[in-house]
Amino acid sequence: xxxxxxxxxxxxxxxxxxxxxxxxxxxxxxxxxxxxxxxxxxxxxxxxxxxxxxxxxxxxxxxxxxxxxxxxxxxxxxxxxxxxxxxxxxxxxxxxxxxxxxxxxxxxxxxxxxxxxxxxxxxxxxxxxxxxxxxxxxxxxxxxxxxxxxxxxxxxxxxxxxxxxxxxxxxxxxxxxxxxxxxxxxxxxxxxxxxxxxxxxxxxxxxxxxxxxxxxxxxxxxxxxxxxxxxxxxxxxxxxxxxxxxxxxxxxxxxxxxxxxxxxxxxxxxxxxxxxxxxxxxxxxxxxxxxxxxxxxxxxxxxxxxxxxxxxxxxxxxxxxxxxxxxxxxxxxxxxxxxxxxxxxxxxxxxxxxxxxxxxxxxxxxxxxxxxxxxxxxxxxxxxxxxxxxxxxxxxxxxxxxxxxxxxxxxxxxxxxxxxxxxxxxxxxxxxxxxxxxxxxxxxxxxxxxxxxxxxxxxxxxxxxxxxxxxxxxxxxxxxxxxxxxxxxxxxxxxxxxxxxxxxxxxxxxxxxxxxxxxxxxxxxxxxxxxxxxxxxxxxxxxxxxxxxxxxxxxxxxxxxxxxxxxxxxxxxxxxxxxxxxxxxxxxxxxxxxxxxxxxxxxxxxxxxxxxxxxxxxxxxxxxxxxxxxxxxxxxxxxxxxxxxxxxxxxxxxxxxxxxxxxxxxxxxxxxxxxxxxxxxxxxxxxxxxxxxxxxxxxxxxxxxxxxx
Numbered sequence: 001x002x003x004x005x006x007x008x009x010x011x012x013x014x015x016x017x018x019x020x021x022x023x024x025x026x027x028x029x030x031x032x033x034x035x036x037x038x039x040x041x042x043x044x045x046x047x048x049x050x051x052x053x054x055x056x057x058x059x060x061x062x063x064x065x066x067x068x069x070x071x072x073x074x075x076x077x078x079x080x081x082x083x084x085x086x087x088x089x090x091x092x093x094x095x096x097x098x099x100x101x102x103x104x105x106x107x108x109x110x111x112x113x114x115x116x117x118x119x120x121x122x123x124x125x126x127x128x129x130x131x132x133x134x135x136x137x138x139x140x141x142x143x144x145x146x147x148x149x150x151x152x153x154x155x156x157x158x159x160x161x162x163x164x165x166x167x168x169x170x171x172x173x174x175x176x177x178x179x180x181x182x183x184x185x186x187x188x189x190x191x192x193x194x195x196x197x198x199x200x201x202x203x204x205x206x207x208x209x210x211x212x213x214x215x216x217x218x219x220x221x222x223x224x225x226x227x228x229x230x231x232x233x234x235x236x237x238x239x240x241x242x243x244x245x246x247x248x249x250x251x252x253x254x255x256x257x258x259x260x261x262x263x264x265x266x267x268x269x270x271x272x273x274x275x276x277x278x279x280x281x282x283x284x285x286x287x288x289x290x291x292x293x294x295x296x297x298x299x300x301x302x303x304x305x306x307x308x309x310x311x312x313x314x315x316x317x318x319x320x321x322x323x324x325x326x327x328x329x330x331x332x333x334x335x336x337x338x339x340x341x342x343x344x345x346x347x348x349x350x351x352x353x354x355x356x357x358x359x360x361x362x363x364x365x366x367x368x369x370x371x372x373x374x375x376x377x378x379x380x381x382x383x384x385x386x387x388x389x390x391x392x393x394x395x396x397x398x399x400x401x402x403x404x405x406x407x408x409x410x411x412x413x414x415x416x417x418x419x420x421x422x423x424x425x426x427x428x429x430x431x432x433x434x435x436x437x438x439x440x441x442x443x444x445x446x447x448x449x450x451x452x453x454x455x456x457x458x459x460x461x462x463x464x465x466x467x468x469x470x471x472x473x474x475x476x477x478x479x480x481x482x483x484x485x486x487x488x489x490x491x492x493x494x495x496x497x498x499x500x501x502x503x504x505x506x507x508x509x510x511x512x513x514x515x516x517x518x519x520x521x522x523x524x525x526x527x528x529x530x531x532x533x534x535x536x537x538x539x540x541x542x543x544x545x546x547x548x549x550x551x552x553x554x555x556x557x558x559x560x561x562x563x564x565x566x567x568x569x570x571x572x573x574x575x576x577x578x579x580x581x582x583x584x585x586x587x588x589x590x591x592x593x594x595x596x597x598x599x600x601x602x603x604x605x606x607x608x609x610x611x612x613x614x615x616x617x618x619x620x621x622x623x624x625x626x627x628x629x630x631x632x633x634x635x636x637x638x639x640x641x642x643x644x645x646x647x648x649x650x651x652x653x654x655x656x657x658x659x660x661x662x663x664x665x666x667x668x669x670x671x672x673x674x675x676x677x678x679x680x681x682x683x684x685x686x687x688x689x690x691x692x693x694x695x696x697x698x699x700x701x702x703x704x705x706x707x708x709x
Contacts, residue, residue, distance in 0.1 A: 020434065020435070020438050024430070024431050024434050024435075031427075050407065052368075052370070052379055052381075054085075054088065054379075054405050054407070056381065058077075058078075058081065058090055058403050058405060059381055059383060059403050061077050061081075062074050062077065062078075062092060062383065062403065063383065074092070074101050075101045078090050078092065078101050087407060087408040088405060088406065088407050088408070089376075089404075089405075089406040089407075089408075090403070090404070090405060090406075091403070091404040091406070092383075092401060092402070092403055092404075093355055093359050093363070093401050093402045093403075093404070094321065094322075094400070094401050095363065095385075095397050095399065095400050095401055096325070096352055096355075097352070097353070097354065097355025097356075097359055097360060097363060097402075098321070098352050098353060098355070099353075100321070100401070105344065107342040107343065107344065108342070108343050108344060113343045114129065115129075116128065116129045116132070116134050117134060117156060117158070117339065117343060118343070119134075120134045120135070120136040120153065120156045121136070121151075121153050121156060121339075121341070121342075121343055122153075123136070123152055123153065124136070125138075126301075131160045131161075132158055132159070132160050132335065133158070133159055133160070133161065133297065133301055134156055134157070134158045135156070135157050135301055135304075135305050136153045136155070136156055137153065137154050137155040137156065137157065137305065137308060137309060137312075138152060138153060138154070139151065139152055139153060139154040139341070140309075151341050151342075153341055154340070154341045155308075155338060155339060155340055155341055155346070156338070156339040156343075157304060157305060157308060157336070157337070157338050157339075158335070158336070158337045158338075158339065159300075159301070159304065159333045159335060159336045159337075160333055160334045160335035160336075161297040161300050161301070161332065161333055161334075162331060162332060162333060162334055169331075170258060170288055170292075170299070171250050171258040171259060171260035171286060171288055172248075172250070172260060173300065173330055173331070173332040174210070174260070174286055174288065174299070174300065174303055175248065175260030175262050175284070175286040176262075176326070176330045176332075177300075177303055177304065177307060177326070177327055177330060177332065178203065178212055178284065178286050178303060178307065179262045179264075179284050179286075180323055180326040180327075181199070181307035181310065181311055181323060182196070182199075182212075182214070182284055183264075184311045184314070184319050184322070184323055185199060185310055185311060185314050193223060195310070195313070195314065196214070196223040196224070197223060197224060198310075199306070199307075199310040200212040200213070200223065200224035200225075202306045202309075202310070203302075203303060203306050203307075206302035206303070206305065206306045207292065207293075207298075207299045207302040207303055208289070208292075208293050209257065209288065209289025209290075209292065209293070210286070210287070210288055210289065210292075210299065210303070211224070211225065211227040211228070211286075211287045212224050212284070212285070212286050212287075213225055213226050213227060213284075213285050214264070214282055214283070214284050214285075215234075215238040215242075215282055215283045215284075215285065216281075216282045217242050217278055217280060217281060217282055218239075219234075219235035219236075219238045219239050219242075222282060227256075227259065227285060227287035228253075228256060228287070229253045229256060229287075230253075233253065234285070237251055237261060238261065238283045238285070241261040241262075241263050241283045242263060242280045242282065242283050243280070244279050244280065246263050246280070247263065248260065248261065248262045248263065249261050251285075253287075256287065256290070257287065257288040257289045257290040257291075258287075258288050259285060259286065259287040259288065260285070260286045260288075261283050261284075261285050262283065262284045262285075262286070263280050263282075263283055264280060264281050264282045264283060264284055265279060265280055265281070266278055266279055266280065266281045300332055300333075304327065307323065308320060308323070308338075311323055320338070320347070321347050321349075324336055324338060324347060324349040325349055327349065328349035328350055334350075335350060336348075336349040336350065337349070355402075356380075356404070358371065358378065358380040358404070359380055359402045359404060361380070362380045362381065362382040362399070362402040363382065363399050363401075363402055364399075367382070368380065368381040368382065373406075375408060376406050376407060376408050377406075377407045378404065378405070378406050378407075379404070379405045379407075380402055380403070380404045380405075381402065381403050381405075382399045382401075382402050383399065383400050383401040383402060383403060384398065384399060384400070385397055385398055385399055385400035445477070445479070446479060449469075449471065449472070449479040449480065449483055450479060452469050452470060452471070452483065453469050453472075453479075453482060453483050453486050455467065456468065456469050456486055456487075456490065457486065460489075460490065460493065467490065468487055468490065469483035469484075469486050469487050471483065472484040472486070472487055531633050531634065531635020531636065532633070532634055532635060533631055533632070533633055533634075534593060534631070534632060534633075534634045534647075535597070535629075535630065535631050535632075536591055536592060536593045536594075536597050536629070536632055536634070536647065536651075537591075537592040537597040537598040537600070537601035537602075537627055537628070537629045537673065537676070538589065538590070538591055538592075538601070538627070538628050538629075538632070538647060538651055538652050538655040539573075539578065539588075539589070539590040539591075539592065539601045539604060539605055539625060539626075539627050539655065540587065540588070540589055540625055540626050540627075540655045540656050540658070540659035541569060541587065541588045541605065541608055541623045541624070541625035541659065542586060542587045542588075542623065542624055542625070542659050542660070542662075543562075543565060543586040543587075543612070543621055543622070543623055544621070544622045544623065544624055544663070544664035545619070545620050545621050545622065545664065546562070546586045546621055549561070549619055549620075549621060561616075561617070561619070561621070562586060564615050564617075565586075565612055565615050565616065565621065565623075566583060566586075566588060567615075568608070568611040568612060568614070568615040569588050569608045569611060569612065569623070570588070571611070572604050572607045572608045572611050573588075573590045573604055573608075575604075575607075576592070576600045576601075576603055576604035576607070577592065577594070577600050578590040578591060578592045578600060578601065578604055579591050579592075579593075581646050581647065582644075582646065587659070590604065591634075591647055592604070597629070597676075598627070598629040598672075598673045598676035598677055599676070599677045599678075599684070601627045601629075601673070602627055602667065602669060602673065602677065602684055602706050603684065605625045605627055605667040605706065606667055606684070606706060606707070606708055608623060608625065609622070609623055609625075609665050609667065613665075622664035622665050623664070623665070624659065624662030624663055624664055624665065624666050624667070624668075625658075625659050625662055625666075625667045625668070626654075626655050626656070626657070626658025626659035626660075626661070626662055626667070626668045626669070627655060627658070627667065627668070627669045627670070627673050627706070628651045628652075628654040628655035628658060628669075628670045628672065628673065629651065629670060629672040629673040629676050630649070630650070630651040630654075630670075630672050631649065631651070632647040632648060632649035632651050632652060633647065633648045633649055634646075634647050635648075653696065654670060654694065654701065657692075657694045657695065657701075658670070658692070658701075658703065661692055661703075666705060667705070667706045667707075668689075668692070668703050668704070668705060668706070669686060669703070669704045669705075669706050670701065670702070670703065670704075671702045671704065673704070674686045674704050683708055683709050684706060684707075684708065684709060685706070685707050685708070685709040686704040686705070686706055686707075687704060687705045687707065688702070688703075688704050688705075689703050689704065689705050690703070691703060
């Protein structure tokens, strides 16, 4: 893996592809993120709108069903809605925050019920366990309009009467219970007078001696029958109770039990039937016998059972809970529960649960709330207690309940995740395809040409000037033009290499330095001004016997022989660190710079004698040479369009004179050369010879013959 990574890292197309891949991936990632955010925002907005609209629709449906006066329609509406919308949960809460219209859970196992409850459900009208009294609510024929599938008992009411107080407060407690039941029945839709009369007769039958009547504001009986006693006395008591500001009052008639007169104030829910503006629309009177047949507890049980039955008969089953609450508030009982026909606890008047926070906000502030809870979107909207609703719910609270719509967003979130995965897969496939296309295209139009340029550059670095970038044209793209420039450079290097064969290295170096100066005349001035004084040794060699040899041999052979001999000498010069200044016919001139220039020049001269002997191929050709040492001027001479870069000075002339005076195989040197070689010349020895008379010199030149020690 490491080797593969190193291989890829060395490939330009891989680097370009990776950069492009990162850019494309970043672009797709940003695009996918923004699209997902927009999609999520749109999804949330649509989900919120759908949930809010659903909540408003459910509120309208529940309100319509409630206004019809039938709570069973509300239950059916919720059940049907949740059946068609399995991802939606609907909950309805009453004014106190208790959940209503809930679907019945599984029936409790028979063994889990108390013996008394099981006994009443089996058909026993009444059972008692300690202070707790249980009474069954029979499923009469008139009940089966709404409860056709229930068994013989459709409910059980369980209570603990407050026996200590009920005896002294019989009229107050029973009057409160009957009045509340009357209001529930009276405000029901399409209630008939006969239904109220039946309710009062059933009370009298269940609790012998108890009589209930409702008087109008003039003191006449509107519902029920006038209790026993003087008619005028009752009329006077009723008119007093119906006076503005009057409150409930007890009445004790001679020879009879206690009675309770309860004013019926004109409430908003009453005005649908009572169009007048009187503050009190009538008085409800409850007359009791001196002593109840079954005792105060039995009397209370009978009134409570009959009241529950009649409230349910007017299809206001959900208002039973309000009735039970009023009974609990009256103080007549210390425990009060209602079970359905299968033993499930339907309502506990003394154990109302606390509503959820959002429901409490809706009930208290009449505000809708929207929140996310886990993967659900929850909308809670209040059910306002407007004028039409107050007929059943009264006008004591501005809100009669709340509706909670819980919509699961799991399906939408799955769709969003699927869309994200699809987008990511498409983005990944696009990135891979782009990478492959870029790889192929870049390899063809960039990488391959650059590789060819690199191969040629590598050859040039190794000294091979035979390479050429193929497909490179001056009219192509940037890479093609670069290849053309490389080819031009190679051609220039070839020309320079061939040029160096005809000039000295010093001349080539001067020409290269001048190429960086200004163009035209400035370049010529740069070369002309580059002459400098340098200390160097100058070596001249000349072939002896070459003229006679050339007269006898064909010109082509002469050239071959001359080139072989000069090549042997040139190889020695280069090996000893010298620079061939020029060839003049069969003569060679070399320059040796540096502190050891004289010693290197002498060493080269001695080796050149031996090299020529080896290269003369059976001829009598030999060389003689001269070496001089001193200060010269090193620079360019000549015209602007033709110059020679060489050394000038007396040292050069002296070296040439020594070369002319040397015999075949001899190497003559000046005294300055001997002194420059020092005391330890190594394998070189100098023998003084007769001073040499040199043209242009007044005094003979002290000369030495160099030889190998």
